[in-house]
Amino acid sequence: MFKRVLYLLLLLLYTLLCGAGISRDSQQRYSYSKTCGYESCNKIDPKKLNVHLVPHSHDDVGWLKTVDQYYYGSRSLIQKAGVQYIIDSVVEALRRDPARKFIYVETAFLWKWWQRQDEKIRQEVRQFVNEGRLEIIGGAWSMNDEATTHYQSIIDHSTWGFRRLNDTLGECARPKIGWQIDPFGHSREQASLFAQFGFDGMFIGRLDYQDKYKRLKDKTAEFLWKASSSLGEKANLFSVALFNNYSPPPGFCFDVLCSDDPLIDDPESPDNNIEARVALFLAYCQVQAKSYNTNNIILTMGEDFNYQNANMWFLNLDKLISSDPHAFWTGFFTSRPTLKFFERMGNNFLQITKQLSVLSNQMDSSGLIHFKEAMGVMQHHDAVTGTEKQHVAEDYARLLYSSFNYGTKIVSKAISRMLKINPQAPDAEFHSCFLLNISSCVFTESSGNFVVTLYNPASQSMSNYIRVPVNGNAYKVSDTFGSEIVTQLLPVPQFVRQTPGRNSNSTKELVFFAEIPPLGYQSFYVTELTINAVEEIKPASVSAIENDLYTVSVNQAGNVVVKWKNMTLQVIQSFHYYEGMKGNNTAFAYRASGAYIFRPKESNVYDISYSGNYKFYTGPVVNELHLTVNNYISQVVRVYRAEQKVEFDWVVGPIPIDDSIGREIFTKYKSNLQSDGTFYTDSNGREMIKRRRNYRPTWNLTLEEPIAGNYYPVTAKIYLEDVREKMRISVLNDRAQGGTSMVDGELELMLHRRLLNDDAFGVGEALNETAFGYGLVARGSHSLIGSRIGDSAGVALREKTEAISLALRPWYLFTPVGGVTFEQWKGRYYMKVGIEGFSGRKLGRKKLGSFLKNKFPKNVHILTLEPWKDGTILLRLEHLFEKDQAGSLSQSATINLLDLFTNIEIISVRETTLGGNQWIEEMKRLQWQIDSNEVDDQPYNFIPINRRGGAMEIVLNAMEIRTFIITVRHT
Numbered sequence: 001m002f003k004r005v006l007y008l009l010l011l012l013l014y015t016l017l018c019g020a021g022i023s024r025d026s027q028q029r030y031s032y033s034k035t036c037g038y039e040s041c042n043k044i045d046p047k048k049l050n051v052h053l054v055p056h057s058h059d060d061v062g063w064l065k066t067v068d069q070y071y072y073g074s075r076s077l078i079q080k081a082g083v084q085y086i087i088d089s090v091v092e093a094l095r096r097d098p099a100r101k102f103i104y105v106e107t108a109f110l111w112k113w114w115q116r117q118d119e120k121i122r123q124e125v126r127q128f129v130n131e132g133r134l135e136i137i138g139g140a141w142s143m144n145d146e147a148t149t150h151y152q153s154i155i156d157h158s159t160w161g162f163r164r165l166n167d168t169l170g171e172c173a174r175p176k177i178g179w180q181i182d183p184f185g186h187s188r189e190q191a192s193l194f195a196q197f198g199f200d201g202m203f204i205g206r207l208d209y210q211d212k213y214k215r216l217k218d219k220t221a222e223f224l225w226k227a228s229s230s231l232g233e234k235a236n237l238f239s240v241a242l243f244n245n246y247s248p249p250p251g252f253c254f255d256v257l258c259s260d261d262p263l264i265d266d267p268e269s270p271d272n273n274i275e276a277r278v279a280l281f282l283a284y285c286q287v288q289a290k291s292y293n294t295n296n297i298i299l300t301m302g303e304d305f306n307y308q309n310a311n312m313w314f315l316n317l318d319k320l321i322s323s324d325p326h327a328f329w330t331g332f333f334t335s336r337p338t339l340k341f342f343e344r345m346g347n348n349f350l351q352i353t354k355q356l357s358v359l360s361n362q363m364d365s366s367g368l369i370h371f372k373e374a375m376g377v378m379q380h381h382d383a384v385t386g387t388e389k390q391h392v393a394e395d396y397a398r399l400l401y402s403s404f405n406y407g408t409k410i411v412s413k414a415i416s417r418m419l420k421i422n423p424q425a426p427d428a429e430f431h432s433c434f435l436l437n438i439s440s441c442v443f444t445e446s447s448g449n450f451v452v453t454l455y456n457p458a459s460q461s462m463s464n465y466i467r468v469p470v471n472g473n474a475y476k477v478s479d480t481f482g483s484e485i486v487t488q489l490l491p492v493p494q495f496v497r498q499t500p501g502r503n504s505n506s507t508k509e510l511v512f513f514a515e516i517p518p519l520g521y522q523s524f525y526v527t528e529l530t531i532n533a534v535e536e537i538k539p540a541s542v543s544a545i546e547n548d549l550y551t552v553s554v555n556q557a558g559n560v561v562v563k564w565k566n567m568t569l570q571v572i573q574s575f576h577y578y579e580g581m582k583g584n585n586t587a588f589a590y591r592a593s594g595a596y597i598f599r600p601k602e603s604n605v606y607d608i609s610y611s612g613n614y615k616f617y618t619g620p621v622v623n624e625l626h627l628t629v630n631n632y633i634s635q636v637v638r639v640y641r642a643e644q645k646v647e648f649d650w651v652v653g654p655i656p657i658d659d660s661i662g663r664e665i666f667t668k669y670k671s672n673l674q675s676d677g678t679f680y681t682d683s684n685g686r687e688m689i690k691r692r693r694n695y696r697p698t699w700n701l702t703l704e705e706p707i708a709g710n711y712y713p714v715t716a717k718i719y720l721e722d723v724r725e726k727m728r729i730s731v732l733n734d735r736a737q738g739g740t741s742m743v744d745g746e747l748e749l750m751l752h753r754r755l756l757n758d759d760a761f762g763v764g765e766a767l768n769e770t771a772f773g774y775g776l777v778a779r780g781s782h783s784l785i786g787s788r789i790g791d792s793a794g795v796a797l798r799e800k801t802e803a804i805s806l807a808l809r810p811w812y813l814f815t816p817v818g819g820v821t822f823e824q825w826k827g828r829y830y831m832k833v834g835i836e837g838f839s840g841r842k843l844g845r846k847k848l849g850s851f852l853k854n855k856f857p858k859n860v861h862i863l864t865l866e867p868w869k870d871g872t873i874l875l876r877l878e879h880l881f882e883k884d885q886a887g888s889l890s891q892s893a894t895i896n897l898l899d900l901f902t903n904i905e906i907i908s909v910r911e912t913t914l915g916g917n918q919w920i921e922e923m924k925r926l927q928w929q930i931d932s933n934e935v936d937d938q939p940y941n942f943i944p945i946n947r948r949g950g951a952m953e954i955v956l957n958a959m960e961i962r963t964f965i966i967t968v969r970h971t
């Protein structure tokens with residue numbers, strides 16, 4: 001939500017009243033010298049209650065209006081909000097009185113504003129920053145959501161915000177504090193990342209009302225969050241839950257849009273109210289102080305921009321902040337499933353674009369910056385969450401789509417440069433198809449022969465079932481050496497062909513298997529064959545499909561039954577829905593289910609009744625079940641020959657609403673495992689967190705909403721185990737979803753929601769998405785893996801590999817070849833990194849076919865490879881496994897930085913904090929005293945780069961990420 005400026009006029013007054021804080025005697029200090037940081041804070045008096053007034057503005061990077069509408073202040077009928085005026089007026093206010101201070105958070109807006117200022121103003125703002133009067137807090141591109149975001153994207157957009165800040169405002173603009181005052185809940189991983197950015201602490205606004213109540217009662221609203229048992233002390237973060245969310249004390253909002261009376265201290269004025277108002281304020285401070293452990297309290301002096309328009313909000317402020325027993329903010333874990341997938345693919349393609357920019361030596365590209373910034377916007381807590389208005393969601397999609405187009409140009413140029421055997425030859429076109437997920441691609445379906453090139457951004461070789469839409473009747477696929485690859489043609493199911501908006505003639509998919517090397521590409525030459533007797537692809541007359549490990553069949557109810565052959569494990573997968581609560585939100589009990597809130601009516605689970613049909617297709621590469629469940633739910637279930645996973649490729653929509661019922665569709669995996677109320681979900685795609693049904697670790701739970709209150713964000717993975725039988729099932733997803741285990745042995749994931757009422761948290765619209773004139777159709781996939789849990793390294797590796805193959809997929813590039821034959825093509829282009837044979841140019845070692853010089857240890861990967869500044873490169877290496885969770889893979893790994901790439905020579909290396917904005921040796925975090933009876937953390941033992949004997953070795957411990965800025969020479 002959008003907040004406005006609060007003038008600091010009252011600061012002095014408040015300060016004196018409450019006994020401490022900011023004092024005026026520091027006037028002389030404002031000769032120009034760098035006094036940013038804690039040094040610029042006013043002295044506190046340990047004997048008194050110190051009230052810290054923090055003027056701030058909460059500027060959403062899109063919500064009810066688009067990013068640009070908020071910046072420029074247009075569409076003011078929707079919301080009166082214009083960030084350019086806010087920053088202008090803050091600067092003016094700071095200029096007028098050197099005792100004034102302000103904090104600013106969202107770098108996306110600050111940067112937009114900065115670019116439009118002249119040098120005089122810029123200099124002035126730099127001075128405010130250097131004096132610690134304008135302090136940057138948070139400082140990422142946006143204030144990211146914490147539930148539905150992937151850690152790679154959180155790191156990326158924070159890094160980019162920090163970089164802009166350092167470039168424009170200098171080192172005093174380096175944020176030291178996290179400011180997550182509006183996201184709808186808080187993840188452990190976010191705290192861990194903040195600690196690794198070198199932050200000293202963070203403030204949070206919204207937390208579960210029961211949690212908050214208890215913390216205020218017990219004075220535990222300030223706590224040291226131990227955010228990673230693998231990283232120990234390195235991931236500890238001092239965290240503070242704010243008393244009044246991010247609002248000022250009730251009655252003390254002084255913006256032009258607030259109606260609170262100003263303080264009138266003129267003794268002559270008949271309206272003089274100073275004594276009464278001061279007494280009120282003091283009382284408020286004392287009430288707040290009762291809930292905190294020290295005699296320092298913070299008052300957030302900023303408020304919601306539109307709150308005058310919706311005056312009811314103000315009256316209900318407490319309810320909004322603490323939420324209520326019927327409003328679990330767990331709907332947004334799934335809201336807008338296609339935007340969530342687009343965002344995830346955005347990260348996938350952004351990483352590929354960055355890597356290929358580096359590998360092809362395109363170090364300077366405004367297109368790449370556009371892409372990074374668009375992804376930064378997508379992380380915002382009203383973007384990827386799906387809690388924005390429909391027109392704003394469309395604008396986010398437009399922004400990201402234009403970035404995909406920039407990415408396509410960069411990637412095509414990079415691949416063309418790298419593949420050409422003769423560097424002087426003209427560039428070829430390598431096209432991307434963004435609609436492969438609905439089996440549509442103009443470059444393959446309208447040309448007879450084409451080349452498909454895949455680039456693998458992962459640091460391990462990946463097994464791929466390459467799938468391209470076609471409309472011919474027979475094809476031959478040749479690999480690098482001209483050998484023919486085993487292929488299979490499968491029909492595109494009718495339920496995919498009828499996707500609204502799909503404009504494609506392809507009726508089949510050509511599938512073949514290939515192992516693509518790490519950080520490498522491989523091309524395949526596809527020839528359309530003319531055959532005389534065209535035969536339709538016929539379903540197999542079998543009652544089940546199988547591989548060595550399990551069989552898949554369909555039961556009477558139209559549910560999918562998976563039976564493992566070598567263990568007593570069985571899973572039944574089915575579809576269900578909750579009926580979304582209707583309501584007018586006039587009382588807690590009338591709260592509607594909506595974009596934020598998940599509130600099923602009467603907790604009833606409705607089964608989807610089976611009215612469809614199914615077919616099996618078998619072949620040498622994959623066996624498929626095409627199952628139509630009813631007229632809006634269907635799926636393809638895939639069984640690959642040598643894979644442990646079962647792939648569920650679901651299609652949901654248009655969800656019917658003609659009976660005026662909103663529906664929330666979920667799928668359930670019901671196993672025969674005894675899970676004792678326990679299951680595990682990931683935190684931002686990184687570490688796993690143990691969950692227990694109807695339980696919270698820090699307070700005694702009472703649930704008025706038994707289902708919604710048990711929903712957790714599943715960004716990448718959910719699993720449960722049977723410790724007696726030593727088996728587990730895991731489901732990995734391709735976008736963020738809400739999930740839970742309501743019954744032992746069962747996992748459920750929410751797929752799609754279509755609702756007819758607003759839930760009254762401000763968005764003012766029902767979550768009723770349509771596209772192409774129909775209710776929105778979403779297609780996505782789940783990978784189900786059943787395992788024995790004895791071999792923890794094996795299980796961890798299998799699941800991690802699957803997670804990477806969903807998040808960092810190889811990118812498909814298509815080149816229609818016209819009359820160019822295979823022989824001609826391979827005479828012009830390398831078909832795999834380092835596969836020479838056609839000219840003397842060496843790109844790398846033959847055996848790897850990769851830009852990596854050596855195989856990486858299985859527990860390490862390259863998290864970031866990105867063009868940085870002045871020709872340098874930003875490199876991050878990540879240990880992929882948690883301590884004690886993955887057997888031998890949890891052990892530390894050693895990497896020689898000088899021996900990483902085949903075509904890039906590393907000249908010098910400097911390590912930074914995780915955000916890339918501070919040299920590691922300069923990081924000094926505040927130390928916090930922990931209650932003496934707590935277990936000691938694994939201390940943070942920083943092991944610097946070991947430079948010896950021509951090597952530069954680094955050690956990565958479990959879950960560690962290390963960040964480097966390197967200077968290089970492309971060879």
Ligand SMILES: *[C@@H]1O[C@H](CO)[C@@H](O)[C@H](O)[C@H]1NC(C)=O
Nearest residue numbers: 442445446502503504505506
């Ligand atoms: C589909 O085929 C028809 C007939 O050949 C053609 O006119 C049309 O452009 C094709 N559509 C696409 C999307 O390729």
Ligand SMILES: *[C@@H]1O[C@H](CO)[C@@H](O)[C@H](O)[C@H]1NC(C)=O
Nearest residue numbers: 548549550565566567788790
């Ligand atoms: C079946 O399980 C046994 C014992 O757990 C194991 O040794 C064997 O390799 C498994 N076979 C297959 C095909 O997985």
Ligand SMILES: *[C@@H]1O[C@H](CO)[C@@H](O)[C@H](O)[C@H]1NC(C)=O
Nearest residue numbers: 166167170912916917918919
């Ligand atoms: C921050 O910017 C300053 C000034 O340009 C530069 O000297 C410094 O190296 C930058 N810090 C980092 C960590 O890049």
Ligand SMILES: [Zn+2]
Nearest residue numbers: 001002060182
């Ligand atoms: Zn907000």
